[in-house]
Amino acid sequence: MAEHVTPPGIDIGTMHPARRYDYLLGGKDNFEADRASAETLLKFFPATRINALENRRFLRRAVTFLAREAGLRQFLDIGSGLPTAPNVHEVAQGIAPQSRVVYVDNDPIVLVHARALLTSTAEGATAYVDADLRDPARILTHPDLLGTLDLTRPVGLMLVAVMHFFPDALKPYEIVDRLVRAMPSGSYLAMSHGTFDYLTPAKRAELDALLARSGEPAAPRGRAEFARFLDGLELCEPGIVPVSEWRADDEPEPRPDPAEAAVYGAVARIP
Structure with a gap:
């Protein structure tokens, strides 16, 4: 990769x-x-890159649905990661230039790139909040968020490929519930989450052992466990499905099978 200055606070090891x-x-x-x-x-899992690409395509389709069909003009993308086209604001503002987007992450290198690259349309706005998802209160009360989004109007809450890094000990259901309860009626939650449901028992055992050796705080969940995050919400069609199948009619064929995607996706309205 090209040489660049490492921002302070980054543990490159x-x-x-x-x-x-x-x-x-x-x-x-x-x-x-x-x-x-x-x-x-x-x-151990050769489809990992397919998994990442399909998850990103799900994000694009979910934002398109929320902006075009649900009519949302505000988005809160938590655990956004490094800017990778198309970003939420690029999709949303391509449909409605007045869309306003707040990104949240806790990696210093994400902060540097986000501030440099996440440029908004003149009609809309983008902001970046340097905060940890383990502290939803800090996110929801951050002045940059409150200065960009109006939390009395519907928001598209994006939790894409992030909650599977939260084992149960970190209280992931409570975190999501706190965020959902802060959104006004008519908001939506768009969420994706890694799963081992479609893997063979042997492959699941291999990946479980790999995660245990790495010490990585990963928590792939089954369909019922994923559905718990959406309790009390109104699922949009087609419900909970692999991300490769969520409103993917216009994607090029052949589509990856569920075992290759290995991620559930869903969009739900907050009543």
């Missing part, structure tokens, strides 16, 4: 999911630890 995801998507803002982790995953 430890893998970070945002930078590993960047590598899997073909980006350049990653370090050796991130690339090594990705290559190890690819060795």
Whole structure:
């Protein structure tokens, strides 16, 4: 990768999911630890790159649905990761230039790139909040969020490929519930989450052992566990499905099978 100055606060010797995801998507803002982790995953699960690409396509289609069909003009993307086209604001503002988007992440390199690259249309706005999802109160009360979004009007809450880094000990259901309850009626939650449901028992055992050795705080969940995040919400069609199948009629064929995508996706209205 090209040489660049490492911003303060970055531990380049430890893998970070945002930078590993960047590598899997073909980006350049990653370090050796991130690339090594990705290559190890690819060795045990060759479809990892397909998994990342399909998740990104789900994000694009979900934002398109929320902006075009649901009519949302505000988006809160938590765990956004490194800017990778198309970003939420690019999709939303391509449909409605007045759309306003707040990104949230806790990696210093994401902060540097977000501030440099996430430029808005003149009619809309984008902002970046440097905060940790484990502290939803800080996110919801951050002045940059409150100065960009009007939390009395519907918001598209995006939790894409982030909650599977939250084992139960970190209280992921409580975190999501806190965020959902802060959104006004008519808002939507768009969410994706890694799963082992479609893998063979042997492959599941391999990946479980890999995660245990790495010490990575990963928590792939089954369909019922994923559905718990959406309790009390109104699921949009087609409900909970692999991300490769969520409103993917216009995507090129052949589509990946569920075992290759290995991620559930859903969009639900907050009543």
